[in-house]
Amino acid sequence: MSVEVVLPGVLADxxxxxxxxxxxxxxxxxxxxxxVAAEHPRLDRRIRDEAGALRRFVNVYVDGDDVRFTGGLDAAVPDGAVVQVLPSVAGG
Incomplete structure (x- = not known):
């Protein structure tokens, strides 16, 4: 199974x-x-908290669907899926 994970520049660092x-x-x-954590542990710490849950300020989409509404960490990720990780942006 191969999945593409797409990251913004701030996480690509x-x-x-x-x-x-x-x-x-x-x-x-x-x-x-x-x-992902096995290869990029620093990235994992920005996506998940110490308990392993998704951080509330990080939005994750599987093929365009927000995982908050499709099962969170239990959301299905089929072969060939595109997973996009976006940290929330605040301020003005």
Whole structure:
């Protein structure tokens, strides 16, 4: 199973500049993030908190669907999916 993880520049800094990660593994978002964490632990700490839950200021989409409404870490991530990770932006 191969999944593409798309990151904005602010998070790509934690992957050596890569904005697109091709990750083998998944099935669920949690399993996919475990695979990402094995290669990029600093990125994982920006996406998940100490308990392993998604941080509330990070939005994650699987093929355009917000995982907050499709199961969170249990959201299905099919083969060939595109997972987009976007930190919330605040201020003005």
């Amino acid at each position: 934690l992957t050596g500049g890569a904005k697109h990660l091709h990750v083998d593994g998944g099935g669920t978002l949690g399993a996919l993030l475990d695979a």
